[in-house]
Amino acid sequence: MDSKLFKEYEDMMPQKILDDIKNNLPDKISDAKVKKVLEMVYAEYINSLAEPGEAVGLVSAESLGEPSTQMILRTFHFAGVSEMNVTTGLPRIIEILDGRAEISTKMMYIHLKSPYSEGKDIKKIAETVKETTLKEYIKEISIDIADSQMMIMLDEDKLSRVGMKSSTIIKVLEKAFAKGYSFKSSKENENMLIIKSTSKEDDLNNIYKLKEKLQDIYVNGIKGITQVLPVKKGDEYIIVTAGSNLKDVFKLEFVNPDKTTTNDIFEIEKILGVEAARQATIDEVAKVIDEQGLNVDIRHIMLVADIMTTSGTVLGVNRYGIVKEKPSVLARASFETPIKHIINASQSGEVDYLRSVIENVMINQVVPIGTGLTKLTVKVEKKSKKKDKDKE
Numbered sequence: 001m002d003s004k005l006f007k008e009y010e011d012m013m014p015q016k017i018l019d020d021i022k023n024n025l026p027d028k029i030s031d032a033k034v035k036k037v038l039e040m041v042y043a044e045y046i047n048s049l050a051e052p053g054e055a056v057g058l059v060s061a062e063s064l065g066e067p068s069t070q071m072i073l074r075t076f077h078f079a080g081v082s083e084m085n086v087t088t089g090l091p092r093i094i095e096i097l098d099g100r101a102e103i104s105t106k107m108m109y110i111h112l113k114s115p116y117s118e119g120k121d122i123k124k125i126a127e128t129v130k131e132t133t134l135k136e137y138i139k140e141i142s143i144d145i146a147d148s149q150m151m152i153m154l155d156e157d158k159l160s161r162v163g164m165k166s167s168t169i170i171k172v173l174e175k176a177f178a179k180g181y182s183f184k185s186s187k188e189n190e191n192m193l194i195i196k197s198t199s200k201e202d203d204l205n206n207i208y209k210l211k212e213k214l215q216d217i218y219v220n221g222i223k224g225i226t227q228v229l230p231v232k233k234g235d236e237y238i239i240v241t242a243g244s245n246l247k248d249v250f251k252l253e254f255v256n257p258d259k260t261t262t263n264d265i266f267e268i269e270k271i272l273g274v275e276a277a278r279q280a281t282i283d284e285v286a287k288v289i290d291e292q293g294l295n296v297d298i299r300h301i302m303l304v305a306d307i308m309t310t311s312g313t314v315l316g317v318n319r320y321g322i323v324k325e326k327p328s329v330l331a332r333a334s335f336e337t338p339i340k341h342i343i344n345a346s347q348s349g350e351v352d353y354l355r356s357v358i359e360n361v362m363i364n365q366v367v368p369i370g371t372g373l374t375k376l377t378v379k380v381e382k383k384s385k386k387k388d389k390d391k392e
Contacts, residue, residue: 005034013045053373055357057307060300064285067294068093092288096281099308099316101266106244108225111259117236125254126228126239127162128221135215137169143211148204150211151186152193159191162220166190169219176217181210222248246271269314277314281305328352330359 006018021041025034050056071090087095087105095103111117116125140153154166170183170193177183179198186192195214197206227242244262249255250271262268263284269277282298282305289296307322308315315321323335329345329352345352354360357367366372 005031005038009038009042013042017041017045053368053370055369056303058357060303063296063300064304067289067292067296070294071288071292088288088291093285096265096284096288097304097308097317099265099314099318099321103264105242106224106262106264108239108241108244108246108249108262109260110239110241110249111256112237112239112254113256116254117238117256119232119237122230122237122239124161124163126230129225129239129241129249129252130228131221131223131225131243132162132219133215134169134172134217134219137164137219138215141211143204143207145204148197148207150195150207152195153189154191154193156191164220166193169193172217172219173214176214177210181206222252225249265314274309274312274314278305278309281308281314326356328354328356328359330354330362331356334358334362 006022009018021037025037068090071093086107087103091104110129112122112125116122137154137158138152139155142151142153143149144151154169159165166185167190170185173181173183173193173195182196182198184194186194195207195210197210222245224245225241225243229240231238231240244264244267246260246262246264246267249260250257261280261283263280265277265280265284268280282301285301285304286296286298289301304317308317311322311325315325317323319336323332326332329341329350333341352359354363354365355368357369360367
């Protein structure tokens with residue numbers, strides 16, 4: 001295969017398209033066929049480009065708005081399908097495009113390294129990821145009034161499943177309650193914890209207060225992850241979680257950080273940057289649309305994601321987000337609180353160059369899109385008097 005054929009098209013098509021053609025061509029193929037393939041792909045590429053002056057924003061708004069209307073009718077048909085509480089359909093689309101920092105159901109998709117991705121110790125690993133409090137390790141609690149002490153029987157099966165020892169739990173409790181109590185294991189059974197108050201005042205009252213407090217003490221796992229579910233996705237096992245903590249999950253040895261992701265776009269921006277947040281916005285919107293059985297060209301979603309992240313941070317499609325960033329005074333004023341925008345602009349001497357659609361509509365002028373984009377200027381040369389006399 002002649003590499004010169006590809007060099008001809010290097011300035012005509014994106015490099016990724018050329019790389020995809022190279023990777024998918026058969027091993028034994030004639031140069032004539034390669035040339036024909038390149039010609040056909042180039043023709044397809046040219047046809048896919050937006051025409052100069054095309055109102056891509058309006059087309060994208062229509063293309064996303066119409067399927068979103070369909071989602072209103074479809075949303076409740078999908079309720080209860082998933083084993084975990086998940087926000088889907090129109091509420092999720094609104095959540096993403098509004099740029100909400102706090103979303104209703106945070107989730108992570110944790111991909112694992114081999115051999116755990118094949119299913120080895122998958123349940124054990126899932127349990128070590130989940131944020132676990134002391135009450136989940138407690139089998140029984142009893143209070144001895146005579147000796148003013150509390151006895152906690154730990155669940156031996158649960159401890160052994162996650163590789164936890166009673167001595168570790170004692171250290172956690174000592175750290176949480178540095179003063180006022182003593183913690184130790186029973187001589188007869190190491191899984192029986194004996195807790196006494198070291199305070200001289202009403203020992204029994206202190207023990208009862210402690211009973212309520214210690215059950216919510218964090219013991220192990222990743223903070224923020226409240227539920228875990230091992231799932232087989234294709235050929236590999238992954239862990240789906242309720243709750244998200246990307247930074248701490250990435251630190252785990254068995255986690256594959258290249259594939260692991262979260263549905264919290266602001267967390268992705270904080271940990272991985274704005275480009276990753278842009279891609280996450282595209283993936284999340286496309287995922288919701290696909291789940292609803294609808295079809296929207298990915299380029300419309302990409303345009304919305306570009307607009308949301310063009311300032312270097314994620315902004316919602318609302319007056320507190322991208323509308324606030326618009327350079328046009330009239331465009332900002334057309335959305336909400338017009339007097340505020342106009343007064344602020346006049347105080348700082350802002351100039352509106354009328355480069356977009358909305359401001360030209362407001363002043364009854366041809367919008368700079370489509371046939372209104374180009375202006376033809378003709379310079380007419382004046383005939384000299386001498387030439388006119390010669391003609392006469």
